[in-house]
Amino acid sequence: MSEDQDLQQTRNEVKMHLRIGVALTVLILISIGIALIPFNTALHLVIGLGIAVVMATLVMAFFMHLKGEKKFVHWTMITAAFFFVILIALTLLAYFDYAGSATIFKF
Amino acid sequence: MQIPYEVEARPDTGLYNAKLGIWLFLASEVMLFGGLFSAYIFLRIGAEPGLWPHQILELGPAFANTMVLIISSVTMVMGWASAKLGEYKKFKIFTGITVLCALAFVGIKSYEYHGDFNRYGVILADKTQVTGELVKDKTNDRQITLIPDAKQSTELGREYLKKQGEGAEKSGEEQELAFDRKDVVWFSNFVPSYSTFFSVYFTMTGLHALHVIGGAVVIFYLWGPGSRMYFTDRKHFVNRLEVAGLFWHFVELVWIFLFPVLYLL
Structure with missing residues (x-):
């Protein structure tokens, strides 16, 4: 451009x-x-x-x-998002280890 | 010595140095806040049913801060565009508004924290939590007296107030509730040690507020003394503004998730 x-x-x-x-x-x-x-x-x-x-x-x-950024930036953020998802998934896995002892999202 | 790719983009990445640096930094910030969000989710889903507070925080100041950040993001990007298009006066106005918005955010946050520090709660042996305003002259070594909030944030708190009589639920009526000290297992104002929720709330919003302050300092510098570069090396200056803007938008991005998670859901 x-x-x-x-x-x-x-x-x-x-x-x-x-x-x-x-x-x-x-x-x-x-x-x-x-x-x-x-x-x-x-x-x-x-x-x-x-x-x-x-x-x-x-x-x-x-x-x-x-939207119009370079591939390098896209891949940097995709990598960060990927590890963020892993972080949340590991947390949820830890929860499901004890799934019988807690009730999810009850207030 | 001239540092290469300080202004012009490096051919292989298509980015100049500072832009490459800020995106890598923002990726690390995703992980920093990601860790805190992950901890929040873990603590929340692990909390016993009926105990995690729902909409315990004042919505008004948080909504005002959300609007302040949205406005500041628009003015930040407009400031950058103005500088790029050679409209110096517009750049000054838009970036100046961004700095004022940052100050407003910190002011509103301080007001909100002050409000939190002046609200109290008691937790009873059966884990019932009742929150409200402390009646200081009726609180002593033997009892704690509260004017309970009309809307309690936990199921057990709502049930407790119902048991105390229909009058307690009517808003506007200042019915006092006295708790015997020996029935109370925890009593304090809303500080980090009050509950797990408040620990997470103060950590996350406090860290976010530090980001707002850091961003505001940089943007203020670019608006003030740093703006001299506009007349000597405009392209370099616009790059600096873009990098500061990227950080600022990230700060807004974090708030977009903090707001519903802590105040609404």
């Missing part, structure tokens, strides 16, 4: 950044609204974390420009 094209792309992205900001605000309001409605806790978790993942994806893709 030439320098002129790069600057033009930055110019085009300015309005999009504002739209992403609005989208993040709407998503956080939905997240709060749903959390205040009393229903199944497991469903709360799925929806709440699902919205958080969507918000995080928007921030990474557009604010951090991961």
